[in-house]
Amino acid sequence: MAPAKTKPSARTYTISLTNRKPRGSGHERLAEILVAAKELFLEQGVENVTTRKIAERVGISQTALFTYYSSKDKILARLIQDAFAELGRMVAGLGAEAADTRDWFRRCVAGYVRFGLKYPNEYRLAFMVMRPWQGAIGFPLFLELEKRVAEAMEEGVLRRDLGSPRLVAQTLWASMHGLTSLLIARPRPRFPWEDVEDLVRTQTEMLLTGLLAER
């Protein structure tokens, strides 16, 4: 009936004043968005940060955000990926720092908890919520732990009567995760935590006593 196919579109566009990127510099925006999102997530918590807030901090329209990341989840996923890459490097570096196997496990627990407190949002999204995507995040890390446990058992440093290396590794991981996730989910002063370093030390001591072979 009507001849007009497309809408008239009498919108006014104002782009000149924005900090538009030069051609081919899209990757800088990618990084800028990550930085802005990371800051906001830390300040306000992931669920209180909207795509509009992120866009505003970057200095672009909300729509432009979706040019770079197809969803809010994708931004989160990328942040998680980056954070766990750092955790992986930390754990890998543990081998050089540690004096012996006992020392390695000692440093592992402390390092793990500190990582979680440094990246609470990323940690939370990787291990504290059920999501369909990226179930494999952090899995390589667990495999590394399982390998270490197996080696330590062969060395005779860790007990063998507790179960298979996998079983023990899962248990150990669960305990490290427990302290980390509780400190993240219910930080002081909402819960009367003792000093974090004391908690880490006690946790480590308890776990090592429970795991080590010799007395």
Added chain:
Amino acid sequence: MAPAKTKPSARTYTISLTNRKPRGSGHERLAEILVAAKELFLEQGVENVTTRKIAERVGISQTALFTYYSSKDKILARLIQDAFAELGRMVAGLGAEAADTRDWFRRCVAGYVRFGLKYPNEYRLAFMVMRPWQGAIGFPLFLELEKRVAEAMEEGVLRRDLGSPRLVAQTLWASMHGLTSLLIARPRPRFPWEDVEDLVRTQTEMLLTGLLAER
């Protein structure tokens, strides 16, 4: 200017066919809503359940929900409260079941994990997310644990060199929570967990070895 103050309102209302409650039976609706919400939360996960879905299952309009619970969060809070009341009863009952102090701690770990797996949504919302409301949920339970630890230390059953009863209780709680929350957040087959009962047994064994005074 215009004389008309209130809108004309030519809406059509159809209530006759719904399962309206008789006068003074509002409390039944309260319970019905809780049951419906609990089921849906278990089936689809809390964030995938909308107030409209809950209302539909109950058989009332979405609006009517807010007559009974002023927000979706209130429904959740009530479910959490109920679940933790049951956890409290379970822990209290432990005293009668347990043969001695060691046995009490043994049963406590297993009971705690099983509770979390029975009420994953409630547990998750109480301990695995940051929320402004109800930070005190589960706190009495922790106090009970701390009391038990203190008593066990005085009895000479638990080590004293690990730190104060509060420090040890927090550590022990963290470990129990760790296994529970990981099993909830990343259930099989998304993570290659060993058998749950084996995990609980190993966890218990490791923790008790780490905590008990005598060898």
Added chain:
DNA sequence: AACGATAACTGATCAATGATCACTTATCGT
């Protein structure tokens, strides 16, 4: 120096969600 392909970006808009508002119906004690 004009051009045109296209990267970069925008405003309007959508569907879904939790929540509110003005209004209607059924019930029960009097």
Added chain:
DNA sequence: ACGATAAGTGATCATTGATCAGTTATCGTT
């Protein structure tokens, strides 16, 4: 029978993540 009120409804709102059609600036080519 009747009116107070518990119980419930449909329309509507603001906010959210996301989509779409259209605009502007940039840069290599000519």
